[in-house]
Amino acid sequence: MSPRKQFHLPASLSESPWGYFQVDRSTGVLLVWNQAFERLYGFEDEAPGGITMDEFYVFGGGGSFADIRAQVDDHGFWRGRTSSREVVGAIIEADLTLQHSDEEPVLHGYLLEHPTVGGRVRPSSRSEFNMLQMLMEHSPDIIFIRDQLGRVLVSSASFRVAVGLKARSSGDVGKLLEDFISRDIAERFAAVDAEVLETGKASVNHIEEVCFLNGGKCWWMTTTAALIDSLGQTIGTLSVARDISERKRYEKELKVAMEEMQIASQAKTNFLATMSHEIRTPINGVIGAAELCQETYLNAEQKSYLETIIHSGSTLLALVNDILDFSKIEAGQMNLERLSFEPFHVLEELVESFSSQARERGNELILACEPDLPGYIIGDPLRFRQVLANLLSNALKFTFDGEIILRAQVANQSRYGVTLDFIVEDTGIGIEEDRLEAIFESFTQADMSTTRRFGGTGLGLSICRELVSMMGGSLDVESTVGKGSRFIFSLPCEVPADPGAEVVEQIGELAGTRVLVVDDNGTNRKISCALCKQWGFEAESAIDAVEALRKMEAAAEADAPYRLILLDQQMPDLTGLDLAAIIKKRPFAENCKIILLSSSLNREEVDRAKEMGLARALSKPVRRNVLLEVVMETFGVKRAADALSRNGTEFPVAAQIGRRVLLAEDNLVNQTIARTRLTKMGHEVTVVEDGAEAVEAYVKGEFDLILMDVEMPNVDGLEATRRIREVEQAEGKTPVHIVAITANAMDEDRQACMDAGMNDYISKPFRTDRLQRVLGEVDAALDAGDDGGIKPTVEVEVRAWLKSLSPEDRSDMLEAAKVFSDSLEEELVELRRSVRERDEYKLGRYAHQVKGVASVFEARELLAAAESLEAEVKAGENWTRLQQKASALENALISLERALAVEPEF
Structure with missing residues (x-):
């Protein structure tokens, strides 16, 4: 029986592409070997039985197996170059490793094949192998080759030093990684190896903190690839690792530095918020008190002093805003909105x-x-x-x-x-x-x-x-x-879908109207002429009085007189009013209208223009739509949007209704200013000094508006708002309008107010006009929330309007009402969808279209709601407010539909 049949190798060794054998420790007899060993040496079915190592190999330096065994006993392994004797097969030379076994009286042998031609090692292959060994020995990278069982076969000096061996030691051969590093980390490496061997795909830059059994630690970044022999078989793995401990140390230091920077940045943000509050609060007091004082009886000197105070306070506020903006940008806390606007x-x-x-x-x-x-x-x-x-x-x-x-x-x-x-x-x-x-x-x-x-x-x-x-x-x-x-x-x-250009209205009744622009400023002349041409007028210009008079006379002689003169007041030699006085005396200007434009319009100029019979005197710069309205008014032409007043009646502006206001403010100066302003506006004011008192006052009383300071002792404004919202939800109350008043000006402060359930946000110092705007929005919201049926005024007004029409016009309007009613439901669906999708552009366009509907039906309430929504879209400041305006528009549309559905008796 051959030695090979006396012992059985596990499949992993028997089928391994590496040459493997076992030799009797005491006698040196080869006991068992695998198929790769037979292939390397050209054995056929049976190898010679009982052959010893000395009979099989020639060891370098004339040594014997006994000498080799002694080295194995001393060091645990031996590795060297051997030649096979002529009694055996094809391979002539091989790298041989013998390793001691603690469990059996045998030595384990491993062979590294060198490619051969006709039984001889190719010189080039040998030189390539030597080159590989040289590169590995001198490479700073940690390189190690292992078989399929994870045992080290070849390694670089860097690997041996890293695991605690000497650079020239061979103590790593045949060992597993767990012989050098902790078991859990070795298992993770083994898992990587298993995946590489199974898939054939390399593992690139696997990072692991390696803990060595000798107590050392370092970070390895390892790339592992499958090792393929000349027959295309996978025979093990090749791993190249790099010590990145220094890099990881830098990363850790950087992370710590970043955390410290974030802490410092947050501290800076908190400081800015605090300083914003502390600075804005006294500024609010200064400007507010000065504005209130302006409303009293003052002489000229006192008014001058107050104007200085307000101007200085506003300048100081602008400086504070600059510093806050700069700090927000520097801290990366400046966020931009994405809104549709004109x-x-x-x-x-x-x-x-x-x-x-x-x-x-x-x-x-x-x-x-x-x-x-x-x-x-x-x-x-x-x-x-x-x-x-x-x-x-x-x-x-x-x-x-x-x-x-x-x-x-x-x-x-x-x-x-x-x-x-x-x-x-x-x-x-x-x-x-x-x-x-x-x-x-x-x-x-x-x-x-x-x-x-x-x-x-x-x-x-x-x-x-x-x-x-x-x-x-x-x-x-x-x-x-x-x-x-x-x-x-x-x-x-980015332009919204179907945005169009700015719509410029053209008036058919005035098409072709000849206009003369008189201005010494070339830019103004060019702009005014271009604008007139967009309106459908024929425009020419003159640089001074002489040219203007010459052109007017020539136009009259050509039977094409100017019907309108846009006349600048501030001109050299002759002012606009002086030129107007001359024009008024000329017969060719009898039917010519003059509009005076002045950069410093004052009462004297207005009175003089009126005395001379000028159409209007306007202050420059004048808005485009304002100028057009004045021109049309001058010639007695009404715009389509003015159909609401085509019966000669102008709608009065409704006075603001007195509201019940709860003011939560802990600062005595701010209390006084806000209460005084609100009282002068005709509102009833209740004052509390902290959030807890605000909640208590709300529970006991009824309020249309709560002005809530954010920074208050005991319970702050945010917590008070949350508690009020909880009370409303529990008791089924209609939500009250809550507006934050705070000196904090950071974006996150505003968002915190919205998240707490507030409806709006006023940054101190707030002016009277801002407060009036908020109160106006409360009025609109309360009016829109009235669902107690059609207000009598709506029905009465619609019936009165229809009754005032001729039978033909009334019939047309009733047909139009039917079209309006039939399409309303679909339009309301689109309106609600636009609100859900936060599509400001569509909301703005729809509000603009509804204004046309309002003009057809003389619907004041609808017109006001549409204009309010359109203005809010343009402002683009508060989505909650915009939702309220959209809801008000929907209610106004429904109210109009119900009013039109009442069959009138005529």
Whole structure:
């Protein structure tokens, strides 16, 4: 019986592609071997029985098996180069490893094959192997080759040193990883190996903290791949690891630093919120008291002092806002909204708000918008306005007796969106070329004297550029010292579906009306003429009185006289009123209407214009729609939107109803100011000093509005609001309107108020007009919530209106009412869907369409609700408020439908 049949190898060894055998420890007789061993040495079915190691191998240096065994006894293994004797098969040389066994009186042998040709090792293969060994020995990476059982066959010096052996040691051969590292980590490596051997896919950059049995620790990033022999068989794994302990240490330090930075950032945020509250509270007191004082009887000197106080307080508030915005941007806490809004209306409001400042400095403030400007864009209207307001403020600050133009134009348009350029040009002091980029740096102005002369923090343009960058746009500047500056704000915008351009109304009755624009300012002439042409007029211009008179005379002689003159007041040589006096005396101007436009309109100019018989005197800059309305009024033409008053009756503005207001405020100064303002408006005010008292007062009384300070002792405003909402839900009460009043100005503060269940948010210091707006919204919400049936006034008004019509018109209106009623349900479904989907654009467009319906049926309530919703969409400030306005519009539509359904008796 052959030795191979006396012993049985496990399948993993028997079928292993590595040559394996066992030898008797005492006699050196080969006891058993696997198929790979037979293949390597060319054995056939049976190997020679009882052959010894000395008969089979020639050991280097003339040594014998006894010498080799002694080394195994001393070191646990032996590894070296051997040659086979001629009595055996094909392989001539092999790398042989013998390893001691603790369980059996045998030695385990492992062979590493070298490719052969005709029984001889190829020299190139040997050199390749030597090169591989050299690379492994000198590589800083940790390299180890293992068989399918996970035993180490070959390793680099770095591996041996890492596991605690000497660099030239062979003590790792035949060992498992768990002989060097903790068992749990070794098992994780084994799991990786198993997956690699099963799938054939390499495991790349497996990161593990390795704990060695000698007490050491380090992080390995290991890549393991399957090892394939020349026959394409998987014979083990090759692993290359890199010690990344230093990198992990840096990562840990970075993580700690980031956590510390976040803690510091949060501390800074808390500090800013606290400082915002502490600073805004006294500012609120100063401005509020001054405004209340202005409403008393004062002499001119006292009024001047109060104006100084209010101006200084407003300036201080602007500085606080700049610092807060800068800090929010720096902390990465500035979030932008995505709302649909009308850019043209924002621009008009901006120019109007800065017009008084422009007049004070003798400046001409001009808005120049291209006609193809989109009607709606999607973005953050608040930050959009902030950027342009800052640019206009700077232009006004550094310009005296000059010109400031705000331009808006389409720079690029594609199916994906549009890029708009908003340009602020001035004729001010200009900026040195080497300071053009410096002005965008924080706390920096063109030079230090600028701060002393003009004031400011030097944060405005820095904040603007950051905001513009967050919007995906760019902010650049061109300037010439002594001639002025040009700031270009380029903004890529998403345009809502089917936005259209800004709709410019054309009036058929005035089509072809000849208009003469008289203005010494070229930009104004160009803009006014373009606007008149958009309205369907024929417009020409004149630069001064001489040219104007010449053109008027020539037009009259050609039997094509001007019917309207848009006349600038501030012109050299002759003022507008002086020219108007001359025109009025000329026979060719008998039927010509004159509208005076003045940058510094005062009572004297208004009275003089009236005495001379001018159509109107308007203050520049004048809004486009206002100018059109004045022109139409001058010629006795009514717009479609004015159908509500076509019977010669104008609707009175309803006075604000006195409401019951609960004021929760712990600061005595703020209490006094708010209570005084509310009382003067005709409201009944109850004052409490903390949140607990607010909840108690609400439970005991009935209120239309609660003004809730957020920062209060004992129970703050947020908790008080939550408790009130719980009471409402438990008792089935209609939710009361709760508005936060707080000095905290951070975005998260506003969101916290909304999350607590508040309806709105007023940041201190709040002005009388802001308070009036909130109270107006309460009125609208309370009116919309009245579901007790049709108000008698609605039915009476509709019946009276129908009765006033001729039989033919009445018949037409009743047919229109049927069409309105049939389509209402479907339209209400769309309205509710737009609310659910928060589609501001659709809500705004629908509100605009409803205004037309209101004009057809003389529906005041519906018109007011539609205008209110449209205005809220444009403001884009509060979604809760917008929902309320949409609900009010729906109620108004239903009320009108019910009113029209009542069959009138005529």
